[in-house]
Amino acid sequence: QQQVKQSPQSLIVQKGGISIINCAYENTAFDYFPWYQQFPGKGPALLIAIRPDVSEKKEGRFTISFNKSAKQFSLHIMDSQPGDSATYFCAARGGYQKVTFGIGTKLQVIP
Amino acid sequence: GAGVSQSPRYKVAKRGQDVALRCDPISGHVSLFWYQQALGQGPEFLTYFQNEAQLDKSGLPSDRFFAERPEGSVSTLKIQRTQQEDSAVYLCASSFLHQQGPYGYTFGSGTRLTVV
Numbered sequence: 001q002q003q004v005k006q007s008p009q010s011l012i013v014q015k016g017g018i019s020i021i022n023c024a025y026e027n028t029a030f031d032y033f034p035w036y037q038q039f040p041g042k043g044p045a046l047l048i049a050i051r052p053d054v055s056e057k058k059e060g061r062f063t064i065s066f067n068k069s070a071k072q073f074s075l076h077i078m079d080s081q082p083g084d085s086a087t088y089f090c091a092a093r094g095g096y097q098k099v100t101f102g103i104g105t106k107l108q109v110i111p
Numbered sequence: 112g113a114g115v116s117q118s119p120r121y122k123v124a125k126r127g128q129d130v131a132l133r134c135d136p137i138s139g140h141v142s143l144f145w146y147q148q149a150l151g152q153g154p155e156f157l158t159y160f161q162n163e164a165q166l167d168k169s170g171l172p173s174d175r176f177f178a179e180r181p182e183g184s185v186s187t188l189k190i191q192r193t194q195q196e197d198s199a200v201y202l203c204a205s206s207f208l209h210q211q212g213p214y215g216y217t218f219g220s221g222t223r224l225t226v227v
Contacts, residue, residue, distance in 0.1 A: 043218030
């Protein structure tokens with residue numbers, strides 16, 4: 001049972017373009033929605049996060065948009081750079097601080 | 112230490128062998144989590160400790176999996192009689208205990224287990 005659905009699974013964007021990753025969830029008990037970035041051979045690292053009572057959060061080139069009524073949220077990476085090439089996971093926090101992850105999006109930014 | 116440390120980084124086990132994976136969390140982090148990440152997938156929750164208490168073990172796939180954190184610091188994930196389907200990266204994460212507000216786990220680099 002996939003509680004957090006993520007798409008696309010892979011994404012190729014040109015340098016300077018906008019990368020967009022979408023996620024949807026079912027469990028309305030989730031209370032916190034982080035995004036993680038993972039490079040090969042490393043563990044996921046927290047990138048940016050949002051609470052469900054906020055519709056948008058921006059940190060540098062990274063923006064989360066959150067639609068509580070639709071139970072959807074997305075990550076936008078502005079001015080994408082080759083160094084952004086990594087796998088991105090959306091996630092949702094539930095009981096006992098347990099975080100449920102999406103399947104991941106492998107982003108490749110080409111020069 | 113500065114980060115979450117996991118050892119070994121790589122482990123090759125013969126099917127049926129027992130393995131033990133170690134996690135050293137960030138000093139002072141109350142919460143500790145184990146996740147399993149199969150190739151090309153997102154991390155899947157295994158178990159959660161708050162200090163030495165195992166509060167949630169709902170993600171452990173079978174009774175061959177066992178985790179402990181006896182002194183509320185270092186944790187060990189043990190897998191008995193390993194099977195090929197156990198091949199994955201096992202990630203450990205730790206965090207301060209927050210009841211609300213933004214926070215995030217700090218993950219280790221994981222142990223890649225290959226069962227042959």
